[in-house]
Amino acid sequence: MRALEDPVRDFDAVRARCPVAHDxxxxxxxxxxxxxxxxxxxxTTFSSAVSALHPAVPNGFDPPVHGAYRAVLDRYxxxxxxxxxxxxxxxxxxxxxxTLPRGVDVEAVERFALPFAVxxxxxxxxxxxxxxxxxxRWMGENHRATRSGDRLAIDAAARSFDAxxxxxLDERRRTPAALHADITQELxxxxxxxxxxxxxxxxxxLRNWTAGELGTISASVGILVRYLAADPAxxxxxxxxxxxxxxxxxxxxxxxxxxxxxxxxxxCDAELGGRTIAAGDKVTVLWASANRDESVFxxxxxxxxxxxxxGNLLFGRGIHACPGADLxxxxxxxxxxxxxxxxRRVELAESAPDHAEYPAGGLRSLHVRVLGLAPERx
Ligand code: HEM
Numbered sequence: 145m146r147a148l149e150d151p152v153r154d155f156d157a158v159r160a161r162c163p164v165a166h167d168x169x170x171x172x173x174x175x176x177x178x179x180x181x182x183x184x185x186x187x188t189t190f191s192s193a194v195s196a197l198h199p200a201v202p203n204g205f206d207p208p209v210h211g212a213y214r215a216v217l218d219r220y221x222x223x224x225x226x227x228x229x230x231x232x233x234x235x236x237x238x239x240x241x242x243t244l245p246r247g248v249d250v251e252a253v254e255r256f257a258l259p260f261a262v263x264x265x266x267x268x269x270x271x272x273x274x275x276x277x278x279x280x281r282w283m284g285e286n287h288r289a290t291r292s293g294d295r296l297a298i299d300a301a302a303r304s305f306d307a308x309x310x311x312x313l314d315e316r317r318r319t320p321a322a323l324h325a326d327i328t329q330e331l332x333x334x335x336x337x338x339x340x341x342x343x344x345x346x347x348x349x350l351r352n353w354t355a356g357e358l359g360t361i362s363a364s365v366g367i368l369v370r371y372l373a374a375d376p377a378x379x380x381x382x383x384x385x386x387x388x389x390x391x392x393x394x395x396x397x398x399x400x401x402x403x404x405x406x407x408x409x410x411x412c413d414a415e416l417g418g419r420t421i422a423a424g425d426k427v428t429v430l431w432a433s434a435n436r437d438e439s440v441f442x443x444x445x446x447x448x449x450x451x452x453x454x455g456n457l458l459f460g461r462g463i464h465a466c467p468g469a470d471l472x473x474x475x476x477x478x479x480x481x482x483x484x485x486x487x488r489r490v491e492l493a494e495s496a497p498d499h500a501e502y503p504a505g506g507l508r509s510l511h512v513r514v515l516g517l518a519p520e521r522x
Pocket of ligand 1: 457469
């Protein structure tokens with residue numbers, strides 16, 4: 145299979161000429177860091193109401209509705225709750241590391257990144273093991289549909305996910321709540337203002353949490369494993385000093401973005417980066433470009449966690465900044481800790497990266513060799 149071009153390099157080239165570019169079907173593409181922050185911080189001009197028919201909860205809303213949803217939903221995603229989930233997440237990571245065959249070529253996207261994301265997510269939500277296959281299938285359908293840009297296929301993928309969630313919610317409603325002491329049950333019983341969430345809201349919330357987790361976490365794992373496999377010296381440093389892993393993770397994912405972009409729509413005419421944007425125009429913030437802007441980070445490929453942490457837009461900025469950041473950081477830290485503790489060396493077994501096709505981030509496939517430390521190390 146032919147390796148795809150790296151979309152991130154294409155954005156680098158465009159950004160050098162143009163901080164805000166126009167592309168016929170997509171609309172405005174915001175490539176520079178300064179202009180991206182301006183869009184993210186000015187939510188009055190750059191609205192998140194990109195889909196009037198099916199607004200996603202909470203991302204498709206502007207204030208004040210957005211804030212009302214976030215006030216309730218952020219409680220599920222605190223650092224304390226992420227810490228409480230850590231032992232279970234570590235078990236998922238450790239089991240996967242232990243079952244990686246040693247000394248042979250392993251395709252790590254299918255074998256490691258996707259299973260980690262799916263297992264961690266369904267356990268976090270308290271869903272049955274049987275759901276893992278549906279989630280894997282949905283990810284495939286969703287990737288293919290998003291890549292094709294075919295509206296019907298995208299809707300069909302959304303419906304297929306909705307069917308999985310609805311079946312879980314139906315089962316919950318038929319059985320006593322006391323049997324399910326988990327996040328899904330808590331959400332079913334929760335209130336926004338003086339009412340319960342509607343079925344449509346529940347599905348949308350769970351779709352966003354799941355899409356957030358599966359797409360970005362699996363892409364992040366592929367990127368992190370490749371970066372570490374390509375840099376044995378960094379692997380050894382992090383094995384010796386695991387306390388440096390969290391900053392390293394954020395910096396690697398600044399250089400190689402797991403999430404390429406998010407959308408806005410102009411609520412009124414505006415000037416941005418010397419361009420005139422008209423009310424109603426589509427605006428895409430390209431994390432994959434803004435996070436590599438030379439005017440903020442210097443050489444975008446230079447690994448410098450301390451210098452670059454402040455400008456890093458990995459989890460966004462402003463009122464829509466990722467509520468799942470604590471959970472995501474915990475999961476990725478634990479995954480890297482377990483991978484490094486459970487191996488002597490991870491090596492690349494391929495030359496060029498096989499990039500996923502834009503708008504997906506991360507890698508389509510990744511071949512590595514894992515050496516050392518048998519499962520009985522524990
Ligand atoms: C490495 C993993 C992740 C990355 C890089 C990431 C990145 C982002 C970014 C950049 C945004 C801002 C989008 C915007 O401004 O339009 C965002 C929003 C969001 N993320 Fe994450 N995310 C990750 C993991 C997660 C996880 C694990 C969850 C939940 C379980 C999650 C749930 C959400 C939700 C619900 C929003 C929308 C927030 C709002 O509109 O107020 N994300 N994420």
